[in-house]
Amino acid sequence: MLLKIYLKELKDCFRDRRTLFLTVLLPIVMMTGLTFFYEQLVSGDEGETYTLAVDQSFGKEEEKILAGFDNIDIVKSSDPEKTLEDGDAAAALVLSPDFISKIESGQEASVTMVGDSFSQKSSNLMSLVSNALSIYEKTVISERLQAQGTDLKLIQPFTIDQKEMSEEDPNINLIAMLIPLILSIAIGIGAGPAASDLFAGEKERKTMEALLMTPVKRPTLLFAKWLTIATIGAVTGIITLIVVAIEINLLTENLRKAVSFGDNAGLVIGFGVLVSVIYAMFTASLLMLTSVIGKTVKESQSYSTPIMMLAVFPTMITTGIGVNELSFQHFAIPVLNLFSLLKELLFGVINYEHILITIASNLICMIIIFIIGRILFLKDKWVMN
Template sequence: MWLVFFKELKELLRDRKTLFFMIALPILIFPLIIGGVVYFTDKAVKEAQSETLDYAIVGSQFAPDLAEKLNALSDLNLVVVPINDNHQQLIAADTVDFIIEIPANYSEHILQSGQATINVYLNDARINKVVARVEGIIKEQTNVLRQTAFESLHLNSDQGAALITPIVLNKIDTANQRESLGEKLGGMIPYMIFILCLQGAMFPAGDLGAGEKERGTLETLLISPIERYKLVLGKFFTVAAAGITTALITVASMALWGTLLSKGMAVEFVVTFMSSIGALDFVLIFLMLIPVVAIFASILLSLSIYAKSYKEAQSYMGTLVILVIIPIIFALLPNAELKGGWAWVPLTNVALAIKELVKGTMDYYQLFAIFGSTALIAGALIAFCIHWFNKEKVLFR
């Protein structure tokens, strides 16, 4: 068995493509994703905030002060359009970026005219910060009208505030910053880790089964005096070693970039989030990935043994990527928590556990259920892989 393992491992280390998916990709993926998202999001928002927008105002005669303040803004350019034109068509044709429509009942005497509704027509699918630019002027004008109404009623500012909002609901969040950010971002980490581990094991698995069929070396291997189950285990450990290496490098990459980010190489919330994850959390994440990789390796090797060619094996394995996403989606459900039945669901329980570790709310007693169920499924799949390899009709399809 170990002779087969070392032989396959030596051939594996000669394949540059496999080494890239095992080593280079896990190291690069986290800085590319985190840094790329932060950089391009920040760049897009800044460009949207600094862009000069064309606008039109309908009913400006009802609110001359408001129209004058909007016209004074340097990042807005007033465009005159026919009053009766269709607003949506003007925006769709890029004649203007947005249109403000002031109602006829707009007045400085709001107690007499009542509430006025100002319509803003815009294409909200774009990042343009239209509402943010206009909202400041509207709020300023609203405060002036409100203060005028208070003075006419002989109310001070506190009485006026109580009149507008008699009861204030104050939300006090008991979750710390790590738990809050972990709930929002923790679900992404299992997705990236699982896919990377699967990718790391996929290429060697395809080569050790279907690849040997294509090269005609499988028959030579079968006539050797080594027992069949030892051949399978040797190949399995090779595929698992590739997946575990990917898992180790992935978790180490998370820890490394978390340390770098904590030294001020990213935005504040990313620094706080990454630096709050402890060394023990990273170790537990890696240990939980070992039986997960065993599941991936046994399934991938079974598919590779069954396939007639390397190309056919790759098509089967591509479908497996989609199936791996499903347990992660279950972990993102609102009612999915690492307790009860969820702690025994393979892959989903590991995804939930990684999320809990990131949040800092892990119930460590659930590790018994996680390791137990995942190891049991992995063992059953390894046994199936051995059974599959012993079938001549499968080997020589």
């Protein structure tokens, strides 16, 4: 009987075109856009050219300062700041009169850079100009010291060699944030409409009473509906991940280079799917509870909205944490443990203790929430509209 009810509810969910669109197509479209957005983000400023506004007195000697930066286009203007305000340049560079002459004669000279720190393009250009000016400054200092017969080692007593602890591509950290975010959103969006319809929808359509009059026990009916929600969530999450993986592999360059699991590829993928299913079951329990409490579909969706937003907080928490800094609480707290464990897996780290803690914590919370939902479902107050 449980299997028959489960298959019936599953068919009803996928028969509805609106639900099919919301549970399958919409997450895929959203995650596809998110994937290409992150690819564009990590592409940086390769091939990007920036327009720098300078004064009319900016001569060839001044241009030599920026000679090593081919992606900077110089535009001369009588009022560089006005050119910047008009949007014809990304930043403006204003040098004091007779800048080069003053530098050569040892007099004081000044440089003013004007830009918009809230603009990515302007910030990148100001950074490039600052680097060019720093190189020029060091060159001037070196020439002056050599002219006085001073050893250059006096101004550089030591060198700094920065080495990364991990040899992984830096972009893997971005993917470690992207994949859990995609998964949590896809599962929530996929399971949400089905959860609202299977309980609150039945009450709103006045079909719940007829359903309870059948010889099926309420716990069996509840479990079948919960299993349907969990299945739809898991299927949506896995399909979305497959589509995103294919897109990363075939349609991106920087993100594809960052992913490399080596000999652990099979285990990483297997545990990733397992965690996805467990998280879908946990989400299904929460959405089932909100649907049981809600009297209408709209009310149920209002209750479930905060659940969709839960993924925002783990994203902010785990972004600035290294893989070696993850501890027990990161794997013991539901939702947060999804991000933490997938981050480990994407870095190629397989820690069975962390996997067990994640699965156990999600199962415990899921069972507790399911029991609460079962208690409510057994009472006519929450079942009848």
